[in-house]
Amino acid sequence: LDWSSSNVVAVALASTVYLWHVSTGSIEELVKVSEEAGPVTSVSWGSDGKHLAVGLHDAEVQLWDTVALRQVRSLKGHTARVGSLAWNGGPILSSGGRDATIFNHDVRIREHVITQMTAHEQEVCGLKWSLSGQQLASGGNDNILHIWNASMMSSGGSSAYLHRLDDHQAAVKALAWCPFQSNLLASGGGSSDRCIKFWNTQTGVCLNSIDTKSQVCALQWSRHEREILSSHGFSQNQLCLWKYPSMAKMAELTGHTSRVLHLALSPDGYTVASAAGDETLRFWRVFGAPESTTLARTKSKEAAGTDSLSVRSTIHIR
Secondary structure, X not given: OEEOOXXXXXXXXXXXXXXXXXXXXXXXXXXXXXXXXXXXXXXEEOOOOOEEEEEEXXXXXXXXXXXXXXXXXXXXXXXXXXXXXXXXXXXXXXXXXXXXXXXXXXXXXXXXXEEEEOOOOOOEEEEEEOOOOOEXXXXXXOOOEEEEEHHHOOOOOEOOOOEEEOOOOOOEEEEEEOOOOOOEEEEEEOOOOOEEEEEEOOOOEEEEEEEOXXXXXXXXXXXXXXXXXXXXXXXXXXXXXXXXOOOOEEEEEOOOOOOEEEEEEOOOOOEEEEEEOOOEEEEEEOOOOOOOOHHHHHHHHHHHHHHHHOEEEEEEOO
């Protein structure tokens, strides 16, 4: 699941990638890959809101022009499924695979693999660039979180990480860089860990850890408030809204009937889309509304509980 700067939601289900145009409500099929290539294992929008990277089970990464509805590149290098993709804000696309390898691809050039990172011992299931494009966070099924500095990434060769962080006790899929404080990263652990941890990525110090009592599948910071949203699996399949840095729980949002695997933020920063194993997309008014003030929003939350954060709409993907 990913939401573009041009207000289009891309969602992959089995071997098909769908595009939902939020402004018109129209849905179109971008691509249905073959049974041999699929299923689709990751999607990520470029900053231009036009190009979409699509990772596949057969280890290929495809680059699509979503306006022309055509594939423009095939990026090879991995030897197993590509479960995570992240753009650095420019032409560099990072991909993480079940082969425990991360590649940086410069999509402008023929020999597209410019960096290889091989510190993980199992599948790379989380990958996020910082907003500055200076640091890359990678989470693995080996329970390890790595921080990589762009300045330390050697061109054409293998790169060394800045930090190796082993505090989580389960896979680290959920990663989110703070939009209002540089070098602050949130990470979430799987079912044997259940914790959200906050890191100073310059020093590698863990600033705080909260036991959420449920596996953490995804994390999303608010751009307008000092808040962070988490999505979960067993046993409630809920979303939780937390105040930062106190980590007081502000709301708990339920409705999904299977673990909530992905979160994506709208371009205006007010609505969050969630996708779960129940094959539904849900859209939540969770980070306020453009016309609301902080005071009014706080009062409405106190008065209405989670009602003011209610689900805006639900779409059954198929």
